[in-house]
Amino acid sequence: MNYTPSLTRYDNMLYNRCGKSGLQLPAISLGLWHNFGGVDVFENGRQIIRSAFDNGITHIDLANNYGPPPGSAEENFGAILKKDFTGFLRDELIISSKAGYNMWPGPYGEWGSRKYLISSLNQSLQRLQLDYVDIFYSHRPDPNTPLEETMQALHDIVKSGKALYIGLSNYHEAEAKKAIEILKNLGTTCLIHQPKYSMFERWVEDGLLDILEEYGVGCIPFSPLAQGLLTDKYLHGNIPQQSRAAKVHGALQSSAITPQVLAQITALNEIAKKRGQSLAQMALSWILRDNRITTVLIGVSSVEQLHNNLSTLNNLKFDKEELDAIEKILAMNQ
Numbered sequence: 355m356n357y358t359p360s361l362t363r364y365d366n367m368l369y370n371r372c373g374k375s376g377l378q379l380p381a382i383s384l385g386l387w388h389n390f391g392g393v394d395v396f397e398n399g400r401q402i403i404r405s406a407f408d409n410g411i412t413h414i415d416l417a418n419n420y421g422p423p424p425g426s427a428e429e430n431f432g433a434i435l436k437k438d439f440t441g442f443l444r445d446e447l448i449i450s451s452k453a454g455y456n457m458w459p460g461p462y463g464e465w466g467s468r469k470y471l472i473s474s475l476n477q478s479l480q481r482l483q484l485d486y487v488d489i490f491y492s493h494r495p496d497p498n499t500p501l502e503e504t505m506q507a508l509h510d511i512v513k514s515g516k517a518l519y520i521g522l523s524n525y526h527e528a529e530a531k532k533a534i535e536i537l538k539n540l541g542t543t544c545l546i547h548q549p550k551y552s553m554f555e556r557w558v559e560d561g562l563l564d565i566l567e568e569y570g571v572g573c574i575p576f577s578p579l580a581q582g583l584l585t586d587k588y589l590h591g592n593i594p595q596q597s598r599a600a601k602v603h604g605a606l607q608s609s610a611i612t613p614q615v616l617a618q619i620t621a622l623n624e625i626a627k628k629r630g631q632s633l634a635q636m637a638l639s640w641i642l643r644d645n646r647i648t649t650v651l652i653g654v655s656s657v658e659q660l661h662n663n664l665s666t667l668n669n670l671k672f673d674k675e676e677l678d679a680i681e682k683i684l685a686m687n688q
């Protein structure tokens with residue numbers, strides 16, 4: 355079936371400025387780490403992308419290695435773009451990719467050398483069938499490559515026109531600060547940082563968010579639902595067959611669903627109910643409570659989950675009692 359984007363696609367989404375840049379991003383962005391690879395059902399992914407765009411999600415996040423097999427999420431998304439996003443629709447999208455993790459054999463297939471980053475971006479563009487990505491990330495810091503080399507490569511990539519903006523992912527505060535300064539001295543602004551952040555993983559609160567604010571860099575937390583733990587999926591202690599924790603290639607281990615986690619999500623779910631939200635919606639609005647966060651980067655395995663998460667935007671406010679009650683639950687047994 356031909357795709358005609360909804361005419362109301364910009365009516366209900368909230369757009370936030372990314373740091374001090376000129377770019378606005380939707381409060382909810384969609385990541386293709388799981389559910390869009392060669393092992394997944396192509397038409398399911400295609401419907402999710404269409405529905406996301408119909409609801410104002412203009413930002414799609416990828417990386418060289420997303421699949422499995424690695425590279426297949428970029429290939430599939432490239433095919434969806436070709437089929438559905440014809441004409442000038444490319445200009446309504448922000449498409450991100452990254453390089454840093456293991457992608458091909460030998461010494462040039464991972465980490466942060468100039469050789470790897472530039473070769474990997476060229477491969478990503480081929481798979482995506484695009485001339486440029488909007489944001490290109492260093493996916494992780496490389497302890498064995500000078501930060502100057504990695505940042506020079508990112509700067510040169512922007513100069514070459516193959517990426518419009520640069521991002522960092524998984525850089526802790528000291529190395530993020532140094533990288534942002536190197537880029538600035540080269541004449542390229544770091545647009546955004548992509549760290550892991552959820553109710554269950556809060557290291558960014560210890561300094562990274564302050565640095566990003568100081569330098570005017572946006573923030574896009576990944577795995578805000580702790581890969582599905584912060585949803586109603588595992589609430590009853592069993593692992594549904596189609597869930598990430600049940601899949602051989604799923605990154606969520608069933609061992610992560612401990613009695614302590616179950617007790618915490620059960621208690622959090624009670625607060626969510628009182629707020630008239632699903633647990634997932636509360637977990638997402640809790641991330642967006644901090645105005646240093648530009649957008650939350652979710653994953654979904656169905657259009658239903660996408661719609662459930664989009665309704666987060668109906669209630670982004672917390673009162674002090676709710677925040678205190680959440681803190682108490684998160685501190686349980688620690």
Ligand SMILES: NC(=O)c1ccc[n+]([C@@H]2O[C@H](COP(=O)([O-])OP(=O)(O)OC[C@H]3O[C@@H](n4cnc5c(N)ncnc54)[C@H](OP(=O)(O)O)[C@@H]3O)[C@@H](O)[C@H]2O)c1
Pocket residue numbers: 384385386387388389415416493523524548575576577578579580581582583585586587596597598599634651652653654655656658659660662663
């Ligand atoms: N920079 C990095 O190093 C890095 C690392 C990881 C991820 N990322 C990016 O972040 C994106 C999101 O990560 P993530 O997929 O781990 O995020 P997440 O949003 O924490 O987890 C997504 C999973 O949660 C479940 N889910 C989502 N909404 C739900 C709902 N309303 N009800 C019930 N279950 C729901 C689904 O699990 P089921 O599949 O079980 O249905 C879905 O696959 C990735 O796609 C990728 O773009 C970046």
